[in-house]
Amino acid sequence: MGRNIVGDRVAGNRHDRSSDEHEESATGGLPAAAPGAPAGGTGTGTDVPASHPPDGRSGADPGPGVGTAEARPGGRAPGHDRRRAALDGGGRRRASRAGRGARARTIRNARRAVTLDDVARLAGVSLATASRVLGPGSARRVGSELRERVERAARQLGYTPNLVARSLAHGASDLVGLLVPGLSDPQFAALADGVLRAAERDGLAVLVGAGRRDPERELAHLATLRAQRARAIVLAGIETADAHGAARLRAELERYHATGGRAVRVGRAAPAGEADDLPADLVVPDDREAAARLAQALAALGHRRFAVLAGPSEHAEARERVAGFIAGLAGAGLPAPRILHASGDREGGRAAAERLLAAGADATCLVAVSAALAAGALAALRDRGVPVPEAMSVAAFGDGPVPPEVSSLTVVRPPLERMGERALDLALRPAGAAEPYRRRVVAVPGEVVIRESVRRIG
Amino acid sequence: MGRNIVGDRVAGNRHDRSSDEHEESATGGLPAAAPGAPAGGTGTGTDVPASHPPDGRSGADPGPGVGTAEARPGGRAPGHDRRRAALDGGGRRRASRAGRGARARTIRNARRAVTLDDVARLAGVSLATASRVLGPGSARRVGSELRERVERAARQLGYTPNLVARSLAHGASDLVGLLVPGLSDPQFAALADGVLRAAERDGLAVLVGAGRRDPERELAHLATLRAQRARAIVLAGIETADAHGAARLRAELERYHATGGRAVRVGRAAPAGEADDLPADLVVPDDREAAARLAQALAALGHRRFAVLAGPSEHAEARERVAGFIAGLAGAGLPAPRILHASGDREGGRAAAERLLAAGADATCLVAVSAALAAGALAALRDRGVPVPEAMSVAAFGDGPVPPEVSSLTVVRPPLERMGERALDLALRPAGAAEPYRRRVVAVPGEVVIRESVRRIG
């Protein structure tokens, strides 16, 4: 089709990729790079490739006139004293750099970045002093006189520390890693958002990898994070089904751990008995506490008599929720609810709700331990002509995507963001020198979200 | 409340943070680190702090018995030849390292990572050769004999390249940056997912920052990305309202550009006239093409007569969509649709739909240029007793979160993932040496999602 996209200005549209997209170039607002001579040794006229030090450093400060900076369009700020090096003999540094840097620069058409060395020289101080002023752990003992000179110089040159160099020298990066199946699932996106938030608080940058539920890819990402020397890694949604995969994952995490890294997994604890011995801490939802809070919240709205759709009695998660709910009621001085077991699916919810109605329920509020059960119960109530919330309030645990038809359902929402935050916090908090390694587990209660399906009583 | 979360096992629960979460430690499956003597010079008995080279390197390979590796629980693989250094006098390297590394290691209780140097020595080759084998751009000329020795040594030691060092030496990192308001908005999460996908294809890692709609924070993240030497940056949802903020953003991006970085913005083009002169390429949705495709799709379903709820006639975006739709119909040999203008909100949609019905519509399909208009139209149809899709099909452009009541609406979905992918691709593709800087623009058509609100005709 090949139309261009900016009004009706015509441009040569060359199709690209899937011939699906249109592309256009337009002269932008950015000033051109200096069109004159390239900054480095190439093309200086003197053809002395090896011995000539095109990138040598002068010992003296560059004198006045250098570094108006801040944003010098097309200028050649720190470049010019480089040329003086040949004149004053290379000063205090061994003068013998190959022109590689300069040449590469010319190719990529990008100015060489301002280094700490540039700043130090302009300020007339040693590299160490400049580092003390500009480096991490800001407030290190440097005389205010020099400190200011350094700061001015840095500002003037538009200095930005090279964090890569910093990391290498310091021996630890400011990076943390996050491995999730992907970000298109809002659940993992929410979790990621929490990790981002926690990282920002600590001044760390987050490397995100998408495992796409592919063990190979997950392992590769983990290896990359390790290679990047990420300080901590948060994993979520990584479920190795087969034993082989689990072993490989375990090995990878052990390697990571061995080099001082700390990994934290987010998710439900593995079913008892399963080999869940990964060297990673764990952040899990605290169903029990969340259930207790739900009970409290409902009690606060005036409800006194409850029925609980508990699903199958052998379901551990469900049991936790029921127990927590009962405890919460007890805490509010209320009697235990009526418990109805059934299959864990929608039909189970329907059946249980019908049983409840048939039995002549005196409950004012129905609590389902899962969204599926709640959906079934809602259907039963509708069929029986019991209006929600007028005649019956309904609440549920909202794990998994909540079906649209119950978007007004009061739920306990899984605390994704908080789990993400806590996971990173946990990973970053030193584990103490206690040997042997002890896995730490943090449980985060879900959030009670009261919506229209629950009414206030009294 | 302080219960513990694993069954009924009791543990010392210390409250943490908001007293909201429970924590527990449990002895895990990870073997303890070697409990014996620390790996470094500390505690060797000889008390010669400075001149003694605790970390000196032996020139010989460590001999048999070293490096069973791959996953050696509790062992001290590369550590042991370090101790031999004092005996054989430090070999060919200048022997004068301070014991810093070793000491820090002891503190952090982590083995020093295996370096390329370790591998080279074990393989009995030079650092350069090892680098040539294990470094990037794999297939460099190295004799198969040595190559294999190096590879074996690497495997044996469990070598993982230090990407930080690599980046510093190479002068370019394998990182790209992504700046979004946050990931809790599924739109940006989807976009981020696209960026992740594209990055993975290119073997790059993605640093994600959340600007939280705060210019200060956005700038800070951008600076960090620049400092990390990210090769490319993708920005989305960064809208600087005031001129000052815009100028700062511009300055920041120019700096980034000056050091060779390439930024790409994702989103609608700025309204004409606005100072949208950021030195960043642009990826935008191609409404026109998407609208044409919608027309095609609907025509393919048998629809022949359409009505378009076009919103206010001065809305540029809406105009594009209408124009594209008309063009699409024309392409299918169909006549122009009936165009109905109204206000751009829900009420406008309702009013327009009512006008259409009142006029005795012969259209079989209603297309709204926004979800809000569609919602209004659906309401009107419902009120008038016109069943959708039986008596009238409805489709819309799905920008913004689609209201739940229209979750079965046929829409043109904004191509978030693809825009993310394309953005990174664009940033990574060299811009060519063309001076002056030309902003490139890529338009990506949205995806047509046919749902129940449209029926097949004939």
Add this chain to the structure above:
DNA sequence: TTGAAAGCGCTAACAG
């Protein structure tokens, strides 16, 4: 091919 050596930009001893 291979090895020796010079850095990448920064931090952190160590010595004044």
Add this chain to the structure above:
DNA sequence: CTGTTAGCGCTTTCAA
């Protein structure tokens, strides 16, 4: 408080 110096681990000339 300030400067000197030795690296961090790797890539890449340059010379053999």
